[in-house]
Amino acid sequence: MNDTHSHENKTRLVVFLTAVTMVVEITYGIITNSIALLVDGIHMGSHVGALGLSWLAYIYIRNNKNNPHFKSGTNKILSLSAFSSGIILLIFALFIIVQSVERFLSPANIAFNEAIIVAIIGLIINIISAIVLHHSEEHSDHNIKAAYLHVLADTLTSLIAIVGLILAKYLSFNHFDTVGGLIGAAVIIKWAIGLLKTTGAELLDYKSDIE
Numbered sequence: 001m002n003d004t005h006s007h008e009n010k011t012r013l014v015v016f017l018t019a020v021t022m023v024v025e026i027t028y029g030i031i032t033n034s035i036a037l038l039v040d041g042i043h044m045g046s047h048v049g050a051l052g053l054s055w056l057a058y059i060y061i062r063n064n065k066n067n068p069h070f071k072s073g074t075n076k077i078l079s080l081s082a083f084s085s086g087i088i089l090l091i092f093a094l095f096i097i098v099q100s101v102e103r104f105l106s107p108a109n110i111a112f113n114e115a116i117i118v119a120i121i122g123l124i125i126n127i128i129s130a131i132v133l134h135h136s137e138e139h140s141d142h143n144i145k146a147a148y149l150h151v152l153a154d155t156l157t158s159l160i161a162i163v164g165l166i167l168a169k170y171l172s173f174n175h176f177d178t179v180g181g182l183i184g185a186a187v188i189i190k191w192a193i194g195l196l197k198t199t200g201a202e203l204l205d206y207k208s209d210i211e
Contacts, residue, residue, distance in 0.1 A: 007144040008058035014129040014151065015051045018044050021125040028118040032111035034165060035103040035181045044122065046092040046188070047150050050085030054147045057081035076203060082146040083199040089192035093185045100181035112169040119165060123158040126151055146195060153191045157184040
């Protein structure tokens with residue numbers, strides 16, 4: 001139970017860090033007309049929801065650890081929260097694709113310097129969050145592992161946003177920024193599908209013959 005309490009505290013800290021960064025990135029994505037930065041902010045928003053669910057799951061488990069109505073224990077609550085976060089990711093990925101296509105068809109001027117600075121700040125926050133969520137119990141808690149993977153995925157999309165903005169700035173081709181948004185969406189979809197498969201199998205008590 002001590003490990004669960006520790007994971008709850010770590011998840012809560014990352015939720016607040018991610019929420020603040022989300023607001024900053026979305027705000028400056030709109031101000032600077034950067035679709036990649038906006039995508040990264042929206043992606044962080046999906047993580048706020050997903051990590052928030054993980055945090056609430058820990059709280060619920062802590063408050064119901066001795067509840068006799070849970071005949072098989074409360075572990076599946078963690079899988080349910082992770083499964084829900086996978087659905088949230090897919091919805092946001094669809095929104096990102098729509099926004100990227102619209103920006104591709106109607107390019108806008110981008111304030112590159114401001115957008116790059118904010119994207120780098122987002123990357124730093126992601127790295128800090130990954131360090132906070134890193135844990136040694138690789139298989140003891142799927143919820144903290146899912147939260148950790150969420151942050152790693154967000155770190156990747158932050159890198160994509162930065163690279164896209166730099167290429168767009170120095171090669172004078174703003175569509176690199178849009179391409180970065182589409183790549184970020186693809187990463188989100190791939191990760192979300194993997195999450196849904198894993199947690200779905202746990203919820204259904206499905207055991208694969210392939211280890």
